[in-house]
Amino acid sequence: MYEVIRKPTIVDVARAARVSTATVSRVLNGRRVDPELVRRVRAAAAELHYRPNGTARSLQAGATRLIGVLVPDLGNPSFSELLRGLADATGAHGHRLLVADSKEIQDEERALIHELALHCDGLVLCSPRLPLEELARFAVGPLVCTNREVGGLSMSSAGVDSYAGMTEIVRHLATLGHRHIGYLAGPPDSWSNAERQRALGDSAAALRLQVTVVQAGSTSDDGHRALPALLAAGVSAVVAFNDLVAIGLLAGLREQGLDVPGDVSLAGFDDIPVAQFLAPPLTTVRLPTEEVGRQAWELLREQLQQAGRHGTVRLPTELVVRGSTGPAPDAP
Amino acid sequence: MYEVIRKPTIVDVARAARVSTATVSRVLNGRRVDPELVRRVRAAAAELHYRPNGTARSLQAGATRLIGVLVPDLGNPSFSELLRGLADATGAHGHRLLVADSKEIQDEERALIHELALHCDGLVLCSPRLPLEELARFAVGPLVCTNREVGGLSMSSAGVDSYAGMTEIVRHLATLGHRHIGYLAGPPDSWSNAERQRALGDSAAALRLQVTVVQAGSTSDDGHRALPALLAAGVSAVVAFNDLVAIGLLAGLREQGLDVPGDVSLAGFDDIPVAQFLAPPLTTVRLPTEEVGRQAWELLREQLQQAGRHGTVRLPTELVVRGSTGPAPDAP
DNA sequence: ATGAAAGCGCTAACAA
DNA sequence: TTGTTAGCGCTTTCAT
Numbered sequence: 284m285y286e287v288i289r290k291p292t293i294v295d296v297a298r299a300a301r302v303s304t305a306t307v308s309r310v311l312n313g314r315r316v317d318p319e320l321v322r323r324v325r326a327a328a329a330e331l332h333y334r335p336n337g338t339a340r341s342l343q344a345g346a347t348r349l350i351g352v353l354v355p356d357l358g359n360p361s362f363s364e365l366l367r368g369l370a371d372a373t374g375a376h377g378h379r380l381l382v383a384d385s386k387e388i389q390d391e392e393r394a395l396i397h398e399l400a401l402h403c404d405g406l407v408l409c410s411p412r413l414p415l416e417e418l419a420r421f422a423v424g425p426l427v428c429t430n431r432e433v434g435g436l437s438m439s440s441a442g443v444d445s446y447a448g449m450t451e452i453v454r455h456l457a458t459l460g461h462r463h464i465g466y467l468a469g470p471p472d473s474w475s476n477a478e479r480q481r482a483l484g485d486s487a488a489a490l491r492l493q494v495t496v497v498q499a500g501s502t503s504d505d506g507h508r509a510l511p512a513l514l515a516a517g518v519s520a521v522v523a524f525n526d527l528v529a530i531g532l533l534a535g536l537r538e539q540g541l542d543v544p545g546d547v548s549l550a551g552f553d554d555i556p557v558a559q560f561l562a563p564p565l566t567t568v569r570l571p572t573e574e575v576g577r578q579a580w581e582l583l584r585e586q587l588q589q590a591g592r593h594g595t596v597r598l599p600t601e602l603v604v605r606g607s608t609g610p611a612p613d614a615p
Numbered sequence: 616m617y618e619v620i621r622k623p624t625i626v627d628v629a630r631a632a633r634v635s636t637a638t639v640s641r642v643l644n645g646r647r648v649d650p651e652l653v654r655r656v657r658a659a660a661a662e663l664h665y666r667p668n669g670t671a672r673s674l675q676a677g678a679t680r681l682i683g684v685l686v687p688d689l690g691n692p693s694f695s696e697l698l699r700g701l702a703d704a705t706g707a708h709g710h711r712l713l714v715a716d717s718k719e720i721q722d723e724e725r726a727l728i729h730e731l732a733l734h735c736d737g738l739v740l741c742s743p744r745l746p747l748e749e750l751a752r753f754a755v756g757p758l759v760c761t762n763r764e765v766g767g768l769s770m771s772s773a774g775v776d777s778y779a780g781m782t783e784i785v786r787h788l789a790t791l792g793h794r795h796i797g798y799l800a801g802p803p804d805s806w807s808n809a810e811r812q813r814a815l816g817d818s819a820a821a822l823r824l825q826v827t828v829v830q831a832g833s834t835s836d837d838g839h840r841a842l843p844a845l846l847a848a849g850v851s852a853v854v855a856f857n858d859l860v861a862i863g864l865l866a867g868l869r870e871q872g873l874d875v876p877g878d879v880s881l882a883g884f885d886d887i888p889v890a891q892f893l894a895p896p897l898t899t900v901r902l903p904t905e906e907v908g909r910q911a912w913e914l915l916r917e918q919l920q921q922a923g924r925h926g927t928v929r930l931p932t933e934l935v936v937r938g939s940t941g942p943a944p945d946a947p
Numbered sequence: 948a949t950g951a952a953a954g955c956g957c958t959a960a961c962a963a
Numbered sequence: 964t965t966g967t968t969a970g971c972g973c974t975t976t977c978a979t
Contacts, residue, residue, distance in 0.1 A: 303966045337733030339956035341670045357699040367689040382714045384702045401669030534892040560866040562894030635950045671972035
């Protein structure tokens with residue numbers, strides 16, 4: 284009789300090797316077994332092209348060794364970097380990444396979190412846009428947010444000190460003689476953006492600087508579109524929510540025949556790899572994004588080992604002064 | 616007595632709702648059930664904070680709805696874009712992405728492919744570096760390679776026409792009067808690189824151009840490092856394996872006080888988002904990378920629906936002439 | 948329409 | 964050491 288063609292299971296291997304399934308399992312997992320049986324099992328497995336079923340293993344083990352990661356935009360180099368740090372760190376511990384992109388859409392974010400939670404041992408939510416209390420409801424399993432304050436809720440948080448970074452860059456601009464600074468704001472629900480805006484307000488008040496906030500977003504196109512509003516406001520320096528936005532603005536400025544930093548100074552956030560290669564090289568606040576990814580894993584790992592061990596990591600930023608910022612045109 | 620704290624299962628819900636597990640399952644999956652029982656089940660599930668176990672479902676279903684993706688470098692914007700197209704397309708069909716980064720290391724690649732295969736319904740290998748025959752051995756399940764010829768092997772392939780792209784850019788440079796072209800070669804095991812190099816050789820022969828190939832790699836640093844060799848060769852135009860490499864070289868050229876395209880013309884491959892924002896904006900061969908991701912999913916889907924339905928998709932490229940290429944300095 | 952029971956592929960406790 | 968067997972959590976016949 285012909286057998287229905289299906290993937291060989293451990294039962295098939297056991298039969299072919301004339302041993303029990305337990306023995307096959309032991310051989311496969313490197314447990315102590317009689318060499319002769321080991322040989323027979325290996326031969327049978329090879330013969331049948333046997334591959335163990337990861338799902339069955341996961342069910343039995345009660346864990347999948349899968350970590351769900353939600354990012355708002357896979358296209359942003361900053362998240363790629365975080366992903367890389369995360370993939371590197373989790374990989375070293377035998378865990379893999381289940382990646383989903385919410386495309387900055389809240390409903391997507393909610394749906395994806397629910398779905399990821401079904402298959403994963405833990406979740407890393409990158410710059411989540413959902414309200415905190417809603418996030419808290421998901422926090423049944425190990426959960427880490429990046430770049431998001433989590434209050435006293437039962438989750439961990441890894442991020443950077445956006446407030447300090449903004450403070451530093453405003454001081455830098457003030458020192459260069461700028462009295463009116465424009466800010467290209469990021470996504471409305473971004474906590475990082477709120478922090479940066481808050482720091483800008485505080486610093487400006489302390490230094491008696493004028494500030495114009497223009498709503499932009501997180502992409503280069505958003506930055507490009509914001510140019511007219513900025514020009515109308517008459518700022519002499521601009522800080523963008525991130526480097527991508529800064530790049531878009533830079534291109535717009537160049538199209539208008541404006542010199543950077545001669546006419547307008549420009550700074551971003553992130554220090555994405557290309558920032559140093561732009562013309563002029565971009566002054567920016569460097570965020571240790573890859574390290575945030577690593578730290579997120581460490582925090583997750585603590586929760587994996589012992590439920591309820593929450594923690595918060597806030598990494599320092601570093602102002603990287605390059606060619607895109609210079610003295611204010613009307614400075615003494 | 617106190618129960619040990621563990622996640623509630625369908626059994627717990629069934630007991631609490633005083634129905635069978637089958638009924639709970641039916642309610643959860645929207646099957647026709649008496650409204651009163653539906654109510655009781657939903658109430659019990661909510662009360663217990665019940666969440667179904669995805670692994671158990673997958674085991675029962677014989678499928679995980681997970682697609683494994685292997686990329687050589689998560690940090691390369693080009694792969695982020697592919698990932699995005701893939702995530703978008705698979706997501707629309709209820710599949711998720713299991714992502715792994717081989718960091719351009721062959722051993723990693725091999726190990727990760729094996730691992731991914733254990734948990735996934737299908738695999739997408741992005742620009743794999745492993746030899747074809749080894750890849751063929753993995754092709755027990757649905758498999759798609761991107762940017763890699765697969766011969767008659769039992770897998771599908773989605774990619775771009777690198778050969779045509781290179782041909783077009785060489786013609787462009789020749790028209791501008793360039794007689795000696797430098798090529799910054801990509802990773803040695805990259806099939807795309809081989810294709811581009813082959814096209815360059817063929818075109819140069821036909822047009823009687825001189826060619827100097829300098830081994831670089833796939834990152835901006837690689838491009839930056841290649842500058843001396845290029846300068847020594849005395850080329851008047853350079854084509855880089857990809858935009859990242861071109862960007863590194865561009866920065867190096869600028870540091871040397873050389874003008875692009877005044878002294879040297881420069882072109883890349885990919886058209887990553889920042890390419891248009893560089894100074895000068897980068898002439899490059901645009902690859903429909905996101906679309907490659909979508910097509911990869913379509914090909915995978917065909918295999919998922921019916922084993923053995925292999926296909927090949929080769930998408931056209933488009934030369935995007937921007938400011939980084941111009942007439943040869945010594946042209947008439 | 949509902950429940951009892953088998954079984955997805957694997958590992959681990961228990962026996963021998 | 965090896966085999967037998969129970970069971971991980973779920974869905975799905977098969978009866979009722």
